[in-house]
Amino acid sequence: MSELPPLIAARGLVKRYGATLAVNALDLNVARGELFGLIGPDGAGKSSVMKAIAGVLTFDGGELAVFGQSLVSDAACEAAKARLGLMPQGLGQNLYADLSVEENLDFFARLRLVPPDVAAARKDKLLEMTRLARFRQRPMKNLSGGMKQKLGLVCTLIHAPELVILDEPTTGVDPVSRRDFWAILAELLAEEQMTALVSTAYMDEASRFHRVALMHAGQALAVGRPSELLAHAPGCMVTVHTEAQWPALAALRPQFAQLGALGNALQVYADGGDEAQALAAVDACLRPVLAADSYQLEAGEPELEDVFIAMLRQRGERLPDSQALTAAAPARASGGEPVIEARALTRDFAEFRAVDAVSFQVQPGEIFGLLGANGAGKTTVIKMLTGILPPSSGVGRVAGVDMRGAGRAIKERIGYMSQAFSLYLDLTVSENIRLYAGIYGLNRARTQARLDWIVDMAGLHGFEDALAASLPMGLRQRLALGCALVHQPQVLFLDEPTSGVDPLGRRQFWDILFTLARRDGVALLVTTHAMSEAEHCDHLALMFAGRLVADASPAAMKRELTAQRGPLWDIRCADPTAALARLRAAGVAASAYGNRLHLFAREDELNARVRPLLGADARCQLRPVSMEDVFVERVTALEAEKPV
Incomplete structure (x- = not known):
């Protein structure tokens, strides 16, 4: 992948809207065959970058080349448009509400000058892959949010583009549809050797990508593999399990700038990568106000969102401060009748x-x-x-x-x-x-x-x-x-x-x-x-x-899922696409996560059924179960019992 010239190359890219600097001297390379993510909040400049790459938005400075051609003229932009597909932000924004699923696809095929026989075959393939085939005659306006996004994707792909640009395709989509969308996209990219540039505001989607750029205020704070980005703000996440959340929170606030409540626990981001030092620092804050047997501490690796916020904090950005809200003593009602x-x-x-x-x-x-x-x-x-x-x-x-x-x-x-x-x-x-x-x-x-x-x-x-x-x-x-x-x-x-x-x-x-x-x-x-x-x-x-x-x-739901399905494994191997195909052919339920695989299995099943299908180079690590895992597994099982 790295031996070929980049499919997208930006150098010092600048875009202004009046006095607002939306893209600020951005440098970016996207390799052929990559699933590349632009991750950041609203206003970070993601959409402006994507529209410039798609040739539908002029830029004010720097250099931008797509498919090896500089986008310095209208002719160059039009040539690039013929080889890419753009899906704009918003549920069904590139679709026509009163047209059916099939009519939308036929319209985009004609618009993209796809020969009728090629269009028919490709339409059947895409509808089958996205499980929209039995909804061919349903009007787009009557589809769920997830189905609209899948239809938007197949309309974007009907002409088999070399590059697909998707602007926040999973915003407003429920977790099952979101995971389904990513699985379909990964399968299409593997089958058709496409390149995808995708933006998202969901930091937890970073693991889906081969590489990502963390965007803020028109700049890329960091670019690399998701696992590499954690090193940009070394730190440790300490979870505090205690019933005395309020006094614990008050004791920790003066010492730690980045902390918050998570259900019945508190999460504290301690700068630096030493778990022992982080645990000791948190314990030193809690010991004077809480009994030793009233709390438990657990250290672990932070999520990308924690690292993103730590990077902003280290750059001098002001973090939200609700200390004034939490200064008073708690007056939480307890017991009694439900409200x-x-x-x-x-x-x-x-x-x-x-x-x-x-x-x-x-x-x-x-x-x-x-x-x-x-x-x-x-x-x-x-x-x-x-x-x-x-x-x-x-x-x-x-x-x-x-x-x-x-x-x-x-x-x-x-x-x-x-x-x-x-x-x-x-x-x-x-x-x-x-x-x-x-x-x-x-x-x-x-x-x-x-x-x-x-x-x-x-x-x-x-x-x-x-x-x-x-x-x-x-x-x-x-x-x-x-x-x-x-x-x-x-x-x-x-x-x-x-x-x-x-x-x-x-x-x-x-x-x-x-x-x-x-x-x-x-x-x-x-x-x-x-x-x-x-x-x-x-x-x-x-x-x-x-x-x-x-x-x-939440904890009880996770325990129940693990008891039913076994623990969750994160799998790395040389060819995850081929490994996924072998697993599915053997009846093992697995899903793609960027360049990794995820599956539930008990250890004996993992060793007997899964490892032989992965190859000698495969590494299997336990991963904590998330609420998204719980939601997707439960709803997917229910949908199988009662199809939509």
Whole structure:
């Protein structure tokens, strides 16, 4: 791969939008046959780089060559476009809503001048590979988010491009569809010897790529294999297991700049790579305030997102600081009656049952996660529990009151941050806050006090007179959270609150939620597609096709999966594509992760069935089970029992 000239070569690439420097002297090489990732938050410059490479956006400085040709003229850009495929950001943005799956594919084949016989054969192959063949006649607008993205991919690939450019293809897609998308892409790249340039804001997707560039403020902070990037900010992640989270957090904050809550544990990033020193430093902070038998410490390797944040911190970037929020003593309620309760909650829409006899409870001060693929029924459950939709049967109780007959008084104790709408974008920050305060009947003095609190909580100082539409996504979401909290509710419902938010903003958001739960005793019900965020929850409920199919803590769900399937193995070998084909032919369920393989197996099965198919050079290492693994395995098994 490295002996050939790069397929993409950028030197000192610059792109400006007025006074904004979107791409800042970027150097980048992408080799032929690579799956290369641009990873970074919104505004990092990823889309601008990709559009320039695709020949659809001019650049203001530096050099850019694709397929060995400099993109200095319209003719050169047009020549490059014929040999590549571009899939823009957004679910189905390159598709036509009223056309069927097959009609969309036929349209793109004609647009790309693919001969009819070639187009027909390629269409059949791509539809079969993506399992869209039986949905040929379904209109695009009636597809799920994951199916839209798979259709967008095959339309991008219909003319067999040498280079495919995919701009955040998995944003807003549920974990099963996301993993399915990556598996299909890896298989296509291996079969057709294509090169792929893919952007993502999900740091946990880095392991899918051969190489990645960590993007921030238009620059590449680091470029290399995912495993190599950990060395750019050497450190150790120490997990603190303790019931006394609050005093532990207060004791650790003065010493460690990078830490946060993760469910019933705390995670502390200690600079430097020595595990023994990291454990000793954390223990020295905790020993004066906690009994020796009240906490346990565990050291491990940090995730790429932790390293990314450490790199920003070492460059002098200001990290989110919620120390003021956590300064007061905790007043978390404990015991007593649940504040959210669903009893056989059911909702029908004509002949379609969206929610089927769902039951669960949420205690005061608990962070409760409601998980499920697109269309599982999560949002419908929230709408019934907030009184927006009446249930067809069953009971939804909040703060001890049946929501079917709840009056204004009970609704004033509930905060709701919806997936689709929470802010008036043509109003300023202050105007949005004052509007919500007026809706909830706050007087002038209390409105001003809550406005000041929200501005502090959300880090909005200096933005009070800015339109909500002009705010970065992370600030906008924190403003929406503030508006949902303006009347100090006892219960808060959040429907995918961090979708599209960058890693720094997402961490600050969860720090705020942790404070609300642990200090103020607010009960939180959260839906999310980001499985790394599910780790923040005290308790989880997994929905599938309107039913509740699992209800336990994250740790319990992981233990159950390991007991059923065996541990998770990370496998490195010389030819992972060929090894994957041999494993699948032998009936072993495995998946591609960049240049590695993942599979569940007990050690005796690994030695007897798997190792002989891998080759003598293969290395198998145990890998911790994640909530994404749990989600995908459970939902995939359920889909096999009840196909879509």
